[in-house]
Amino acid sequence: MSFYKYASAEIGLKILDGTIRFTQPNAFNDPFELVPEFFYPDDLQIEALDFEIHCGNQNFDLTPIDSSAVCNDIAARNLVRELSNQIGILCLSRKHDSLLMWSHYADEYKGVLIEFDKDHEFFLGSFEIPYIKERRKINLTDFSKSRTPIPISVLCTKSEQWSYEKEQRVIRSLDFCRKIGTDINQNPIFIMSIPLEAIKSITFGERTTIKNQKLIWEKIKHTNIELKLAALANNEFQFRYDIIKYNVPLIKMNPMVNPRTAQIFLDEQGQLGEIAKFMYEKHHMTEIANLTL
Incomplete structure (x- = not known):
């Protein structure tokens, strides 16, 4: 199995240049990101809360909460704000042929699909996103200093409506990232260096421009990165994946x-x-x- 990223051609070129963005939670397109329902017991002292959160995919037993309990929206919003100052998240997929993701994330088929080697050390600590019907309820006593900090993966749940993404995530501290500016929404952009060896293939979309195809070809023609085209199949709602370049340098084999x-x-x-x-x-x-x- 591999991990995949649907991206615009511009972002694909940046990744081939060796950098990839790790996005803060408050810059995501889903406002429910890392916002579970928090139950705040009356006897809990605010000084006892511990927001030092692990990045790994670990098991953690959450305190059960009665379904009638009233949860605290302010605590959830404060947590997202705090985490957005501490962590960046790389969002990937385990699905390589999603029509919706080609449209939503790959610039309406004008972008690319990047295949990554899931076993490369760059993706150490990655975890699957669980899709659930109802928002997770968390007792804030689970954050008290008397207990082990909750792994961030426990907070990363999404609505069942997002299940088509089959999402895989990698989380890193912003201390290990480099800030390079802001995006169109004025959110800071943090990046990490990613080696070419972590990339297995690039797939052009049905509408990827010839200009961008040439730019990407120039960057990978002397590498072991495979190159493909996701052309519309002659029947059904599916793609026909045509090989353009095998996973060997140009000097060893010409492209198709x-x-x-x-x-x-x-x-x-x-x-x-x-x-x-x-x-x-x-x-x-x-x-x-x-x-x-």
Whole structure:
């Protein structure tokens, strides 16, 4: 099994340049992120709360809470604020063929799908997101200094409506990340360095521009990263995954040139460039193969 990230071509290029974003909880697109229902007992002293939270995927026995208990919204909001100053989260998926994620996260099929080696040390401590029908209830006494701090993975639950994502997460302290600016919502952007060896393949979307395909090809042609195209299949709501480059450098094997991929290689020197030019200019399927859907 691998981990996957659906991303815009721009983000894909940044990852190939060796950096990847770890996002703070308050910058997520789901306001329920890390916001369970917190029960705040009357006899709990605020000084006793311990918000030093582990990042690993650990088992933790939560104190049962009666369903009629009144929970504290302020405590939940304060926790998200506190965590957003401490941690960044990398959100990945275990699913490689999601139509919804191609549309939502990969720039409406103009982006890429990045496949990662799940066994690489970069993903140490990753954990699956559980999808539940009702928000998790947590007794704030579980945070008291007399007990072991709660792992962050216990807080990471999502509504069943998100289950199509099959999400896998990696959490790191912002102390190990580098701030490089802010996003369009003025949230700080924190990144970590990621080695190319952690990347297994890049897949172009149905609408990835030729310009971006060429830029990505230039970055990976001398690497062991595989290159593919997720083209619309001739039937059903599914993709046809066409291999463009196998997981070997260009010096060992030429890419697969066809009417759909020929434009990527038009600027290459030697036999590869000549084959690409001939295919692009002479093949009877070139025009229809490159119609944008």
